[in-house]
Amino acid sequence: MTKSRAAVVPSPSEPLVVEEYEIPELVSGAALMRVANAGVCGTDVHLWHGKLSGVPYPLIPGHEVVGTIEDVGPSPIRDLDGNLIKVGDRVTFHDVTKTCYSCWYCLIAKAPTKCPNREVYGITRDSTKWPHLIGGYAEYLYLTPGTHIIKIPDHVSFDGASAVGCAMPTAIHTVMRSPLGWGKNVAIQGAGPVGLMLAILAKVNGASTITSIDQAPNRLKIAQEFGATHTLNIRDTSLAERKDILKDIAGGHGPDIVYEATGSALAIPEGIELVREGGTYTICGQYTDSGPVEINPHLMNRKHLDIRTVWGSETTHVYQAIKTIADNYDRFPFEKLVTHRFSLDDAQKALETQEKQLSVKAVISPHGKE
Ligand SMILES: [Zn+2]
Ligand SMILES: [Zn+2]
Incomplete structure (x- = not known):
């Protein structure tokens, strides 16, 4: 597999189109993720309509992504607990990369969600630049070096992990x-x-x-x-x-x-x-x-x-979110929240469903239910 299809917003409020991208070679510290589900978030609808500032178009949306590690670059990578990440691991990641932890907001104000250097998968990252596959509405997603990756516990299904999204x-x-x-x-x-x-x-x-x-x-x-x-x-x-x-x-x-x-x-x-x-x-x-x-x-x-x-979330909140689902998986029917599933070709329909609030949680599953 050398290519990946992705659903793209060409420019604000234009219908989504599916395009094919070359999968770039994995550099040291990078990994390739086979996308199981990309959550369709209210934010994606706002992005489609061009309502958020600082967003580059064309855009591959999708910042709530769960999937399987397909390949790892030349050097080993670890999850937030320090465990080695291997091919076949089921993972999610914090959609925010490049919080700098060296600017005034990060160090002095201790408000890292206001860091001006933040970049977010599927929101502020530019799909016209390397490594292109930076949104979850795609068959494969390129996890760039430094991405905070979290393993999904075995007893939590992809739908269970998707149910909570960035919520x-x-x-x-x-x-x-x-x-x-x-x-x-x-x-x-x-x-x-x-x-x-x-x-x-x-x-x-x-x-x-x-x-x-x-x-x-x-x-x-x-x-x-x-x-x-x-x-x-x-x-x-x-x-x-x-x-x-x-x-x-x-x-x-x-x-x-x-x-x-x-x-x-x-x-x-x-x-x-x-x-x-x-x-x-x-x-x-x-x-x-x-x-x-x-x-x-x-x-x-x-x-x-x-x-x-409150504005945005930090890596610790994403880490705690996965723990909270895992610890309470018997107590709440998380999987039930995924009420709609769409293919990449129906990504447009997915956004419309979310916009009309017909779904509790809609997901895009580029390879079908996994
Ligand atoms: Zn900063
Ligand atoms: Zn979201």
Whole structure:
């Protein structure tokens, strides 16, 4: 095998095309991955529409990738635990390469997700330059030297690992920015992939109550299988009713922590209303710009709130995400989250399915289900 097919976004909002690339020779420290699944992420839809800055087109999307090591370059490579990586290993990797750990943001501000030197597979890496195969919507992906590779434990299937995509690392980073612990009353705005992962993390951290809030009944039903003790549909209730219900659930005070994972700007003023006095509001769902919204700062001040946001994820969050799935594989039906599977030729359809929110998690499996 010397060539690999890949689905390419030629330029923003143009239909995807499948192209064939030569597989470059593996340099020292590199490896070739046979892609089993590339997760179709909400971010991919935004990339398709050209909504993120600093993205080179033509682009091979796909930053949530699981697969098998097909070949290793001339020198040995190791995973994050220091184990040798061999041909046939089932792996995933942190989509961010080249966090520099030497700039002001990395060293002084200790905010490496704001490092200006970061490059991300399937988002900011340029497919017109060597090694070309830098996105997951392809039969093979070239793992460049320095990529942080993580082995997938034997009992976790490719679908199980794909189910969490970049949602679990984001959720882990988010809970680490909040005082989550046992006995807390938690409410989660949004029951998409990130909201579901937040519910899992609240559960495994011993939260007392976990209320998922969404408008899609199917998503709320799934949330109950992923840790939610209560659900609230925003279509069936008014904001005043939701406040009252959440107060009742949480001993008359309301949730100690509200997590926002919606992607809707309107969720923010509501979250400030829902969280209890002296509580914490942690926002991670505003990754793309959905515009301004009116809020009342007095309410934030009067309620004595801790409000934090989170941007991106670090390698440690990806590492912990794989551990979390592996440790809780019997407890939550991760594989069930993969609701749609597409071939490379149907990558366009995959993006449309994700855009219409018909899927919980869609994947592109260039070689069929593995
Ligand atoms: Zn840096
Ligand atoms: Zn993603």
